[in-house]
Amino acid sequence: MFSRQVTKNTSVLARGFASSARANRKVAVLGAAGGIGQPLSLLLKSDSLVTGLSLYDIRGAPGVAADVSHVNTNSEVKGYEKDDLKDALTGAEVIIIPAGVPRKPGMTRDDLFNTNASIVRDLAEAVAEYAPKASIGIISNPVNSTVPIFAEVLKKKGVFDEKKLFGITTLDVVRASRFLGEIKKADPKDVKVTVVGGHSGVTIVPLLSQTAHGKGVDGETYKALVNRIQFGGDEVVKAKAGTGSATLSMAYAGARFTNSLIRALNGETGVVEPTFVKSPLYESEGVEYFASNVELGTEGVKKINPVGELTAEEQELLKACLPDLAKNIKKGVEFVNSA
Numbered sequence: 326m327f328s329r330q331v332t333k334n335t336s337v338l339a340r341g342f343a344s345s346a347r348a349n350r351k352v353a354v355l356g357a358a359g360g361i362g363q364p365l366s367l368l369l370k371s372d373s374l375v376t377g378l379s380l381y382d383i384r385g386a387p388g389v390a391a392d393v394s395h396v397n398t399n400s401e402v403k404g405y406e407k408d409d410l411k412d413a414l415t416g417a418e419v420i421i422i423p424a425g426v427p428r429k430p431g432m433t434r435d436d437l438f439n440t441n442a443s444i445v446r447d448l449a450e451a452v453a454e455y456a457p458k459a460s461i462g463i464i465s466n467p468v469n470s471t472v473p474i475f476a477e478v479l480k481k482k483g484v485f486d487e488k489k490l491f492g493i494t495t496l497d498v499v500r501a502s503r504f505l506g507e508i509k510k511a512d513p514k515d516v517k518v519t520v521v522g523g524h525s526g527v528t529i530v531p532l533l534s535q536t537a538h539g540k541g542v543d544g545e546t547y548k549a550l551v552n553r554i555q556f557g558g559d560e561v562v563k564a565k566a567g568t569g570s571a572t573l574s575m576a577y578a579g580a581r582f583t584n585s586l587i588r589a590l591n592g593e594t595g596v597v598e599p600t601f602v603k604s605p606l607y608e609s610e611g612v613e614y615f616a617s618n619v620e621l622g623t624e625g626v627k628k629i630n631p632v633g634e635l636t637a638e639e640q641e642l643l644k645a646c647l648p649d650l651a652k653n654i655k656k657g658v659e660f661v662n663s664a
């Protein structure tokens with residue numbers, strides 16, 4: 326799937342680990358029996374960089390694990406459910422979390438807060454206890470709030486490392502690349518779009534001017550494209566008519582992010598992914614977490630790239646994003662600290 330990377334991976338692994346044991350890259354998926362969790366687990370099983378898979382869900386993960394474990398790649402797969410979180414997390418180096426409820430038509434991501442905030446908080450407590458040094462990727466919505474929730478729990482437990490906590494916003498760039506590719510009749514693999522901000526509605530800020538294909542898009546086409554990137558999630562929620570939100574494209578995006586993270590942890594240089602992290606970029610405006618292109622390294626976040634030059638339209642988009650994002654972040658922080 327990630328063939329270009331895989332070719333590169335092989336050479337990096339060959340260089341970095343030829344004379345030693347293969348790096349332990351055990352990945353835990355929390356929420357592994359869900360709409361995202363199942364295809365994500367399959368994609369991770371087919372990633373040669375993943376050496377072990379620990380699949381946890383409150384229900385159903387042992388069945389998913391038994392199924393996925395028959396795929397003939399080298400990694401070990403184990404399934405855990407109910408109270409087995411300790412065993413699921415022990416030894417995990419990367420933890421990807423799609424646990425929580427998805428939207429139904431008419432809902433915003435923030436409407437999921439009441440249910441998902443406590444799920445994410447409880448999982449964070451377990452991670453702090455059983456895998457405090459792991460790198461963590463959060464998929465559960467609302468990402469703009471669940472990442473701060475996770476961070477606050479880790480801070481309270483004294484194990485927060487801002488280099489190792491990521492909100493997964495890869496789906497926004499996957500969509501942007503596909504939608505712009507459709508308009509420009511270009512292969513999406515050649516269409517790289519930077520998307521910054523957060524992961525919901527107007528907090529999603531595509532920077533089309535920064536890509537050759539996006540530069541010439543203007544007028545109504547520009548407006549419609551920005552709207553489609555910002556509200557692509559709603560398109561899927563509506564089409565699924567009450568049965569959930571994006572699962573397959575999210576699994577693809579989550580597997581891509583995980584593959585990039587592991588390549589960087591393994592020592593590959595120049596690995597850049599967009600992700601929602603603790604960021605200095607707009608901290609002075611009360612926005613403590615922000616998604617931008619982030620260079621990943623052996624310790625997690627290596628360098629947070631600035632947003633670059635913006636057009637007047639993009640400045641307007643950013644102006645609309647920041648207050649909403651600040652509110653979502655504050656809500657997450659207060660959820661943990663007012664309890």
Ligand SMILES: NC(=O)c1ccc[n+]([C@@H]2O[C@H](COP(=O)([O-])OP(=O)(O)OC[C@H]3O[C@@H](n4cnc5c(N)ncnc54)[C@H](O)[C@@H]3O)[C@@H](O)[C@H]2O)c1
Nearest residue numbers: 356358359360361382383424425426427464465466496575
């Ligand atoms: N970041 C993104 O771009 C993005 C994209 C799509 C969906 N999402 C979000 O991902 C989440 C999951 O979506 P889905 O479609 O897979 O939902 P789903 O309902 O199909 O699956 C969620 C799974 O989480 C499990 N779960 C619930 N509480 C748990 C807990 N405490 N520990 C472990 N597992 C638990 C459930 O049993 C279920 O199997 C939603 O919040 C959704 O909004 C985020």
Ligand SMILES: O=C(O)C[C@H](O)C(=O)O
Nearest residue numbers: 428434466558559570571
């Ligand atoms: O739209 C949703 O609720 C799920 C996800 O955040 C998405 O962008 O598809």
